[in-house]
Amino acid sequence: MQTVKFRKLIDGDREDYEFLEECEITYASQVGARLLETLEKLESAMSGFQVTRLEHCLQTATRAWRDGADTDWVVSALLHDIGDIHSPYDHDEYAALILRPFVREQCTWTVKQHGEFQKFYYAKQMGKDPNTRERHRDNPYFDDCVEFCECWDQQAFDPEYQSLPLDFFRPHVAEVFARAPYNEAVIRPGARKPLVDQRVAKLRLQAA
Ligand SMILES: [Fe+2]
Numbered sequence: 001m002q003t004v005k006f007r008k009l010i011d012g013d014r015e016d017y018e019f020l021e022e023c024e025i026t027y028a029s030q031v032g033a034r035l036l037e038t039l040e041k042l043e044s045a046m047s048g049f050q051v052t053r054l055e056h057c058l059q060t061a062t063r064a065w066r067d068g069a070d071t072d073w074v075v076s077a078l079l080h081d082i083g084d085i086h087s088p089y090d091h092d093e094y095a096a097l098i099l100r101p102f103v104r105e106q107c108t109w110t111v112k113q114h115g116e117f118q119k120f121y122y123a124k125q126m127g128k129d130p131n132t133r134e135r136h137r138d139n140p141y142f143d144d145c146v147e148f149c150e151c152w153d154q155q156a157f158d159p160e161y162q163s164l165p166l167d168f169f170r171p172h173v174a175e176v177f178a179r180a181p182y183n184e185a186v187i188r189p190g191a192r193k194p195l196v197d198q199r200v201a202k203l204r205l206q207a208a
């Protein structure tokens with residue numbers, strides 16, 4: 001296997017660093033495939049719910065798909081809990097960091113904050129404040145995160161729901177992570193796309 005010549009960074013020459021740059025680009029281009037492998041491992045992540053963590057993610061993404069959501073939303077919904085495996089105490093931020101270069105800022109922000117917004121549904125039962133999300137009230141994406149949690153995330157614990165399989169979402173994940181990172185036309189700071197598109201939802205229902 002070809003490698004660089006140096007053993008300390010300071011000794012590398014241009015040829016070494018151009019070679020490494022190519023290696024990095026090739027490796028980064030496979031991130032979508034690696035994320036799908038990690039998603040599969042969610043099947044055996046934390047238990048206790050009536051559905052596995054993988055099923056929860058599939059159910060969240062399926063609900064997004066059936067609501068007519070666009071690819072950025074669907075892939076964000078699919079990956080929103082991928083941090084459960086390696087970052088259980090910051091799982092929302094972990095997922096947001098993965099998504100940030102490749103989806104709309106609106107989706108990244110929603111995924112980053114979803115952990116706090118989900119508390120609205122269970123914190124009271126634990127004697128805690130369910131409304132800490134209010135500190136984000138002035139954020140332009142506040143309502144999007146409320147809707148993400150209300151319509152997709154907090155509902156996705158139903159063992160009888162018929163989720164689409166992971167294979168269905170593979171092309172969507174591949175599409176998102178094949179994008180050029182931090183492309184302004186993708187990130188679109190400040191832009192808000194509705195989570196629900198009734199017209200698209202109807203078309204998808206008819207095609208199913
Ligand atoms: Fe979560």
Ligand SMILES: [Fe+2]
Pocket residue numbers: 056060080081153
């Ligand atoms: Fe979730």
